[in-house]
Amino acid sequence: MTSTTDTLGLTQKRKLRQRSILKRLYVPMMLLPASLVFLVLFMGALIMAFLQSLGYAPIYGVNDFPTFRYYREMLEDPAFRVSIGLTFYYALVPTILGTILSIYLALSMRKRFRGRTLFQYIYKLPLMIPYLVGVAVVIELFTQGGIIARLFHAAGFIEVPQDFPRLLKTEAGWGIMTVYLWKQIPFTTLIVYSVLMGLGKEYEEAAGTLGANKRQTFIHVTLPQIMPGIVAATLIVFPFNFGSFEVPYILGADFPNTLPVQAWRVFDDADYTRRLGAMAIVMTISFISGVLLLIYLMLYRRYERIRGRQ
Amino acid sequence: MTITKNQRKKQASSGNRLSPYQRYYLIFIGIAVVVPFVPVIIRAFSFSWFWPSILPTKWWWEARENAWQPLGWDYIFSGPSHVGEAIINTVFIAIVVTIVCTAISLPAARVIAWEKFRGKSAVEFFLLTPLIVADIAIGLGILITFLQLGLTGGYVGIILAHLIPTTPYMVRVLTSVFQGLSRDYEEQARLLGATPLKTLWFITMPMILPGIMAGGLFAFLISTNIFLLTFFVGQGNIVTLPTMLFAKVIGGSSLDTIGAEVALILSLPGLILLIITERFLKEEIFAKGFGG
Numbered sequence: 001m002t003s004t005t006d007t008l009g010l011t012q013k014r015k016l017r018q019r020s021i022l023k024r025l026y027v028p029m030m031l032l033p034a035s036l037v038f039l040v041l042f043m044g045a046l047i048m049a050f051l052q053s054l055g056y057a058p059i060y061g062v063n064d065f066p067t068f069r070y071y072r073e074m075l076e077d078p079a080f081r082v083s084i085g086l087t088f089y090y091a092l093v094p095t096i097l098g099t100i101l102s103i104y105l106a107l108s109m110r111k112r113f114r115g116r117t118l119f120q121y122i123y124k125l126p127l128m129i130p131y132l133v134g135v136a137v138v139i140e141l142f143t144q145g146g147i148i149a150r151l152f153h154a155a156g157f158i159e160v161p162q163d164f165p166r167l168l169k170t171e172a173g174w175g176i177m178t179v180y181l182w183k184q185i186p187f188t189t190l191i192v193y194s195v196l197m198g199l200g201k202e203y204e205e206a207a208g209t210l211g212a213n214k215r216q217t218f219i220h221v222t223l224p225q226i227m228p229g230i231v232a233a234t235l236i237v238f239p240f241n242f243g244s245f246e247v248p249y250i251l252g253a254d255f256p257n258t259l260p261v262q263a264w265r266v267f268d269d270a271d272y273t274r275r276l277g278a279m280a281i282v283m284t285i286s287f288i289s290g291v292l293l294l295i296y297l298m299l300y301r302r303y304e305r306i307r308g309r310q
Numbered sequence: 311m312t313i314t315k316n317q318r319k320k321q322a323s324s325g326n327r328l329s330p331y332q333r334y335y336l337i338f339i340g341i342a343v344v345v346p347f348v349p350v351i352i353r354a355f356s357f358s359w360f361w362p363s364i365l366p367t368k369w370w371w372e373a374r375e376n377a378w379q380p381l382g383w384d385y386i387f388s389g390p391s392h393v394g395e396a397i398i399n400t401v402f403i404a405i406v407v408t409i410v411c412t413a414i415s416l417p418a419a420r421v422i423a424w425e426k427f428r429g430k431s432a433v434e435f436f437l438l439t440p441l442i443v444a445d446i447a448i449g450l451g452i453l454i455t456f457l458q459l460g461l462t463g464g465y466v467g468i469i470l471a472h473l474i475p476t477t478p479y480m481v482r483v484l485t486s487v488f489q490g491l492s493r494d495y496e497e498q499a500r501l502l503g504a505t506p507l508k509t510l511w512f513i514t515m516p517m518i519l520p521g522i523m524a525g526g527l528f529a530f531l532i533s534t535n536i537f538l539l540t541f542f543v544g545q546g547n548i549v550t551l552p553t554m555l556f557a558k559v560i561g562g563s564s565l566d567t568i569g570a571e572v573a574l575i576l577s578l579p580g581l582i583l584l585i586i587t588e589r590f591l592k593e594e595i596f597a598k599g600f601g602g
Contacts, residue, residue, distance in 0.1 A: 026421070026425075027421050027425055027427045029417075030417035030418060030420060030421040031417070031418050031421060031422075031433060033413070033414035033417060033418065034414045034415050034417070034418035034437060034477055034481055035418070035433075035437070036414075037414065037473045037474060037477045038436060038437055038439075038440065038477070038478075041452065041470060041471070041473065041474050042439070042440045042443075042448065042474050044451075044452070044455060045447075045448045045449075045451030045452040045455070045474075046443070046447065046448070046451055047451075048451045048452070048454050048455050049447055049450055049451030050451075052451075052454065057454075059454060059457070059458065104332075104335065105335070105336075105339060107332075108328060108332040108335055108336055109336075111326055111327060111328045111332065112326050112327065112328075113327075113328050113333070113336070119336065119340060121584065121585075122340060122343055122344060123339060123340070123343055124584055125343050125344065125580075125581075125584060126343055127580075128531065128577075128579075128580025128581065128583055128584045129577050129580050129581075130534075130535035130537070130552060130555075130576055130577075130580075131535070131537075132537055132552055132555045132556055132559065132573070132576070133350075133555070133573045133576055133577050135559050135562075136350060136555065136558075136559050136565050136569060136570065136573040137346045137347065137349075137350055137573075138346075139559060139562060139563070139564065139565050140346075140349040140350050140353060140565050140570070141346055141349060143563055143564060145361050145564070146349075147349040147364075150361065150362050150363070150364055151364070153361075153362040154362070154364060160361075161361055168562055168563070169562050169563070175562075182342070182343075182346070185339075186343070235442065236441060236442070239441075239442040239443070239444070240442075242444065243443070243444020243445060243446060243447065244444075244445075245444075245445060245446045245538050246537055246538060246556060249560075250556075250559055250560060250561075250562045251562055260444060260446040263446055263450065264446065267450060278450060279450065279451075282444065282446055282447035282450050282451070283447070285444050285446070285447060286443050286444060286447045289442060289443070289444065290442075290443075293442060
């Protein structure tokens with residue numbers, strides 16, 4: 001480089017240098033705008049929440065930074081333990097059940113049948129609809145005076161609304177998990193199905209020709225191939241359920257409820273100093289889902305390595 | 311591709327047919343997806359609907375004529391309901407979010423897809439993390455800063471907040487769009503003497519436009535569906551369709567006519583998008599965004 005630049009004129013040299021600086025700055029400059037959203041807004045929000053959870057909140061007249069008091073108080077609260085169990089329960093059941101149902105749906109959709117084009121339109125409908133509309137739908141269907149209760153009445157099973165089991169606003173969380181399933185089965189199915197379409201059927205047919213039965217073909221050929229899609233979908237679905245607010249807030253019990261609802265109730269307290277406790281809860285939510293995801297990804301990496309794939 | 315006609319026929323007769331279970335399953339899913347909307351639609355056109363009647367006791371159009379105030383849809387489209395305001399707010403915020411989000415995601419997606427640089431996988435990973443962090447953590451965290459900066463209760467704050475969940479998604483979708491393209495076209499244009507700007511406008515843009523459309527439509531949809539961030543940052547000052555519906559269903563015990571109507575209006579963008587994307591765009595673009 002130096003030997004060639006010696007023979008070049010001064011302006012050309014400067015031009016070259018400018019170009020190399022431009023070249024070096026090209027990638028960072030292009031990444032900058034999107035990174036600002038990530039660094040300033042997203043990380044900024046998390047860091048502020050974290051600092052507050054450690055006692056730094058001059059805006060509320062509190063500053064005992066650094067202290068683990070708010071985490072300790074949170075852990076000592078018996079309600080926290082109940083909440084964390086419920087949060088896991090409401091998040092995990094729909095994720096697992098939904099994934100199984102989605103795999104079966106994706107496999108079924110691959111077959112040829114009448115109305116297939118129409119079906120592929122329709123099944124995606126809940127995916128496009130906000131969660132709050134899903135909540136409205138569930139309320140209209142499953143309350144004690146809802147349409148299903150009325151159908152039971154018409155069939156002669158029940159007399160008054162109170163005879164119908166209370167499905168919403170209880171700890172069992174039927175309504176919450178129904179909304180999650182209704183919204184997320186199309187999402188997981190879409191991803192698994194598009195992976196399936198990208199694969200083609202050659203390997204499965206080969207397995208069939210070599211004498212594998214349907215179940216063997218599924219477990220040893222199809223499932224490993226769609227695994228990346230399943231992992232991608234569950235990576236989105238589980239943390240979403242774990243951190244969701246409005247669905248459990250509306251359809252869950254008044255008490256106990258999930259961690260995000262708990263966080264909001266603490267935050268909404270008239271006593272501003274309690275807001276630091278809310279920050280401890282939301283940091284715990286983020287921390288738990290982060291750790292879980294890392295474990296999940298590591299397990300998946302290992303699974304892929306065992307299968308001899310990079 | 312090289313399957314003979316005979317083989318294809320054989321395939322169609324054996325492995326390509328639905329089993330009876332699968333048929334029932336597909337019917338069940340079809341019903342479970344569509345039928346739950348029916349009661350909400352009926353509710354939206356009802357005036358009163360008492361237990362144990364399966365259909366409304368009095369329909370909206372029956373009560374409408376001798377009502378002393380606007381009812382149902384008449385109320386929705388009247389000033390006091392603020393639904394018009396909510397629609398305008400929702401759409402306005404979504405449009406601005408979509409434009410800003412596309413503008414900042416395009417350059418990032420381009421270098422992630424086409425350039426090699428150190429820390430690339432880390433950048434890709436970190437840009438996706440907002441998708442897996444709970445809204446409430448972001449919302450509560452952002453609130454303090456926005457309060458201090460005076461960004462609460464206004465459009466700017468809400469738009470900034472909406473960028474957090476839309477940008478990761480947009481970068482991902484646009485990256486896969488760029489990855490699906492060859493750089494050769496750009497290089498050839500440059501070799502033939504086109505300026506970088508001309509190359510961008512005449513060569514790259516037309517090729518990525520369908521991808522931008524797909525990403526933009528979904529960013530629009532995500533923004534129209536956001537409740538919590540709008541609720542926190544807007545401080546009840548700016549009403550959008552999701553915050554309005556939240557106020558309507560908050561009790562969790564019943565849905566009134568107006569609530570059902572707001573729910574239907576809020577479902578419209580998704581419904582329109584479903585039809586558009588299915589007709590004009592490849593769904594793979596959407597799935598690919600998530601590593602499908």
